Amino acid sequence: MYKSEYGYIINFPLSDDRGKMRLLVVIPTYNEAENIEKLIPSVFEHSPPETDILVVDDNSPDGTAEIIDKLITENKAHLHIIKRPGKQGLAAAYLTAFDWGLLKDYDVFLEMDADFSHNPKYISEMVNNIQNHDVVIGSRNVKNGGIEGWSFLRNCISKGGSLYSRIILGCPIKDLTGGFNMWTSNALQKIDLHNILSKGYSFQVEMKYRAWYTGCSIIEVPILFIDRKFGTSKMSKKIFFEALINIWKIKKATGGDTTLDQFIKFFLTGGLGTITNLAIFFVSSDLLKLPEIPVAIGCFVVAGTQNYVINHKWSFANTTGSSKPSIRKWLLFLCASLTGLLVNIVIMKSLIMNFNLPYKFIAQACGIAAGMIINFIFSKFFIFRSKNCAE
Secondary structure, X not given: OEEOOOOEEEOOOOOOOOOOOOEEEEEEEOOOHHHHHHHHHHHHHOOOOOEEEEEEEOOOOOOHHHHHHHHHHHOOOOEEEEEOOOOOXXXXXXXXXXXXXXXXXXXXXXXXXXXXXXXXXXXHHHHHHXXXXXXXXXXXXXOOOEEEOOOHHHHHHHHHHHHHXXXXXXXXXXXXXXXXXXXXXXXXXXXXXXXXXXOOOOHXXXXXXXXXXXXXXXXXXXXXXXXXXXXXXXXXXHHHHHHHHHHHHHHHHHOOOOHHHHHXXXXXXXXXXXXXXXXXXXXXXXXXXXXXXXXXXXXXXXXXXXXXXXXXXXXXHHHHOOOOXXXXXXXXXXXXXXXXXXXXXXXXXXXXXXXXXXXXXXXXXXXXXXXXXXXXXXXXXXXXXXXXXXX
């Protein structure tokens, strides 16, 4: 019997007929007797020959572990089980399995649910993608991905949870909360599993965020998530709201900038650019008597260039990393600034024409705010976007 930091492993004889990439599929279970006997053969059917499955069962009263024991007698070399004395949570289940798998020198790890909501047919595509990436995410929130069988409210909660996490963490991954994920051993070692804070729903968010934050190459591939047909969901309102709070703890622990942090830096950078613009205009136009229009254009270019460099090196440093500023992105930034200026003018004029405002500067302030938000969105999600994530 093998004892890890997280639990006890039983029944783990390993086969010798291994290829170059050893895949370990990890399936946590609690009361999944109606699903697990059908799922195991399907996973093997859609996986490479050198695949092993490790089930982590939390003493299911419905006999899930007994079913696995029976299946193990038919496939001792590739099917294993962890039997834990009671419910210890999803995070502990995966950490137990990762700990064991790393010690056994597996190359790739796949997380998946036991209820067929993660269709095994996607495994082969994920295996193909893991050849060139550190992390492959079975994503519901990219093109051609989706959810089937959920109510409108539950779907909104799921997408809202991912969006909330993306905003707080400043992370571009579209499906942060999903649980159908493939990891290389290198990615798990980069993440540093023993420093994971989450115990429940936010575990998947933290794993992906840490992978992105440490520079892992990540790709999201579309999947259709189908709601379970048998058994009951383990999600509760308490777990969900705890996860909302844990996002802030994850951010604090890693020290990365949130979207709010980036916006504040972006705002300060824009203020400095305005001062530069006005100073150059004053010297050139008022003191040197140069024509206003060429001077204004020159001021825009100089201030925009200053803002681009500072945003690259400071405001979005956690996504740009050690990369150097480029001419293409500089031009894109100037275009985004012009777009923001256009939005500013349109909003300002619309408010003046349609509302009886006591002061026109109120309309201008609203226009500036709208233009800055548009400029920030372009900058964050297009110009200074991290290269670690792909679709």
